[in-house]
Amino acid sequence: MIENVRNNSPAEDAGLQSNDEIVSLAEKKSDEDSWRKTLARFKPGDSVPVTVKRDRRTIKTNLVLGQPERFDYKIEETTGCDAEQKALRAAWLSGK
Amino acid sequence: LDHGISRGRLSTRGLWVAEGFTNYYGHLMLRRAGLWDDQKFLEREAQTIKRIESAPGSRLMSAEESSLSAPFIDGRTRAVDQPAEHVDQLLPKGELIGMVMDLLVRGRTKGKASLDDVMRDMYEEFYLKSPNSSYYLRGRGYQTEDLERIVSRRSGFDFSDFFKRHVRDVELLPYDEAFGYVGLRLVKTQSKEPFDAGLGINFEDRGNR
Numbered sequence: 068m069i070e071n072v073r074n075n076s077p078a079e080d081a082g083l084q085s086n087d088e089i090v091s092l093a094e095k096k097s098d099e100d101s102w103r104k105t106l107a108r109f110k111p112g113d114s115v116p117v118t119v120k121r122d123r124r125t126i127k128t129n130l131v132l133g134q135p136e137r138f139d140y141k142i143e144e145t146t147g148c149d150a151e152q153k154a155l156r157a158a159w160l161s162g163k
Numbered sequence: 164l165d166h167g168i169s170r171g172r173l174s175t176r177g178l179w180v181a182e183g184f185t186n187y188y189g190h191l192m193l194r195r196a197g198l199w200d201d202q203k204f205l206e207r208e209a210q211t212i213k214r215i216e217s218a219p220g221s222r223l224m225s226a227e228e229s230s231l232s233a234p235f236i237d238g239r240t241r242a243v244d245q246p247a248e249h250v251d252q253l254l255p256k257g258e259l260i261g262m263v264m265d266l267l268v269r270g271r272t273k274g275k276a277s278l279d280d281v282m283r284d285m286y287e288e289f290y291l292k293s294p295n296s297s298y299y300l301r302g303r304g305y306q307t308e309d310l311e312r313i314v315s316r317r318s319g320f321d322f323s324d325f326f327k328r329h330v331r332d333v334e335l336l337p338y339d340e341a342f343g344y345v346g347l348r349l350v351k352t353q354s355k356e357p358f359d360a361g362l363g364i365n366f367e368d369r370g371n372r
Contacts, residue, residue, distance in 0.1 A: 132360060155269055
């Protein structure tokens with residue numbers, strides 16, 4: 068089931084709504100595993116046929132995948148980190 | 164506090180402090196107690212940064228506005244899409260504001276003060292030294308402006324601009340300055356997910372419907 072649809076997203080453009088039940092993706096029955104595997108075959112700009120159930124209606128639409136917007140974050144030590152910075156960090160993390 | 168909010172009776176702009184700082188100190192205390200090492204703590208905070216910075220709602224609703232929305236969301240009888248997305252960020256957003264504020268105080272004072280000192284000051288002023296707000300509750304509680312005043316006083320730096328931009332508005336937190344004081348930096352990389360569909364799916368709910 069679709070839990071949320073972001074504003075101005077490919078899903079919204081395709082007319083998908085919260086609580087729609089996904090029936091198929093790219094003409095294949097869709098569960099969690101197959102959803103990811105199927106989508107992984109496509110790239111941004113590709114149009115993927117999606118079928119959902121909304122109430123008692125079956126709705127067919129196309130999801131045009133957008134450019135990825137998600138990022139991973141990592142906090143790491145800077146090169147050339149000096150003793151004063153290290154001391155401040157130690158005080159922060161130890162509380163002493 | 165939690166029970167009052169759940170019943171929709173309380174409305175405060177400062178919930179991001181109460182809930183978010185609790186999140187921040189919860190993680191920091193695990194590190195300080197030796198249950199987490201530095202790496203684990205920093206990974207956990209990086210996850211929180213990802214959660215906030217990847218969520219479109221974090222640029223639509225400020226920490227104060229999320230606080231005011233909380234009673235309506237907590238008291239809902241069914242899922243609400245966008246507002247729930249906003250208020251679900253209340254805790255992690257408050258956590259990040261707390262962490263960044265802590266590092267700014269430590270850095271700008273060269274380690275002479277910290278958020279720990281600010282919390283002690285608030286405990287003293289609003290709990291120990293304040294008259295009872297009712298016959299059974301000691302102290303008077305606090306407003307966001309009280310925190311702003313005390314963090315400015317304790318650090319010797321005016322934090323009004325920080326509150327204006329990052330608490331009452333939705334500007335990106337100054338991660339570079341904050342982490343820079345302790346020799347760290349935030350690295351942002353493209354996620355492995357190669358596309359954006361713009362929807363969230365719950366596959367587990369299918370059997371229940």
